[in-house]
Amino acid sequence: MVRSLDGLVFAPVADQAPGQVGTRTRFTYHEQDGTVWAEYAGGDVVRGHLVGTRAGDRLDFRYVQLRTDGSTACGHCVSTAVALPDGRVRLAETWQWESRSGSGTSVVEQVADCAAAH
Secondary structure (H helix, E strand, C coil), X not given: CCCCCCCCEEEECCCCCCCCCXXXXXXXXXXECCEEEEXXXXXXXEEEEEEEEEECCEXXXXXXXXXXXXXXXXXXXXXXXXXXXXXXXXXXXXXXECCCCCEEEEEEEECHHHHCCC
C-alpha cells in the first residue's frame, strides 16, 4: 500500500478543459484513519475541496469547486494511488461531474519538492 497522503501536495500532469483543474492547480491532501480530504486552488479554480475515504490504494471522494468565472461545480472521483520509482506518489483518477454532464480521467502527481520532506 502507498504511504499516507497526509501533507502531500499534488499537481495535474496535464491541463483539462477550461474551467477545470490544470497544471497550475495544487491539491494539499490530508489523511487520517481511512478519511481523506484536500483543499485545492490555482488556474481556473479559485477554491476547491474534496472529501472521502481511502481503502488500501483506492480513494473514493466527492469534490466541489468555485471557478474564476463565479460558477460552481461538483462531482465524484475514484483514484488509485501508485508509488513512483523516485518515491513520489501518483493518483490515477476517474471522475464524473454531478452538477453537469461529463466524465473523464486524469493524473495528478506529488510535487517534487514535497517528496523530499516526507
